[in-house]
Amino acid sequence: MRILIADDHELLRDALGAFMQSEDGIELHTAADFDEACILLKGEWTYDLVLLDYNMPGMNGLNGIKEANEISGVHRVALMSGEANREIAEQALEMGAIGFIPKTLPAKSLVNAIKFMAMGEKYAPLDFMTAEADEVSHPILDKLTNRERQVLQGLSEGKSNKEIARDLELSEPTIKLHVKTLYRKLDVSNRTQAALVARDAGLF
Secondary structure (H helix, E strand, O other), X not given: OEEEEEOOOHHHHHHHHHHHHOOOOOEEEEEOOHXXXXXXXXXXXXXXXXXXEOOOOOOOOOXXXXXXXXXXXXXXEEEXXXXXXXXXXXXXXXXXXXEEEEOOOOHHHHHHHHHHHHOOOOEOOHHHHHOOOOOOOOHHHHOOOHHHHHHHHHHHOOOOHHHHHHHHOOOXXXXXXXXXXXXXXXXXXXXXXXXXXXXXXXXO
């Protein structure tokens, strides 16, 4: 059983490595970012499971799942995150991920989940997937649709319209329309001002 874990936190890679390598029959490879993971995926090995961190460099949100799934020979890709919410986990599964692992899982449960997925089974912790989403209430957010909130988050992260469109799987003209509406609702005239409003309000 060969597993690739890609995460930009060295401590987590080492900890997971120690847990996984104590298990019989597991060959573990690691990568520090998405680009390094892709190099390994395109190399000489075939992996039973590829576990990608949601926030590591190069992932571009959930786009990394799509890219990894398109690499020849890769059939099982899963998402791991310490911050992602249920909505992101559901989107990852819809995009073809075989599972989702919160980093808050106890070590033993995490190892078992990884082994479970490497054997071809789907996995997502029931308590996480059925938990009520925390409602974030703020006067600014109350004025925006869910999609506008996502676009505003992209702006606050310094992303271009093209990058936001790719993350949300929408067309660039659609994003431009959302951005224009955001300017009007936030009473600003450019993306920098919109991002500053979001950051000053502590929205993201």
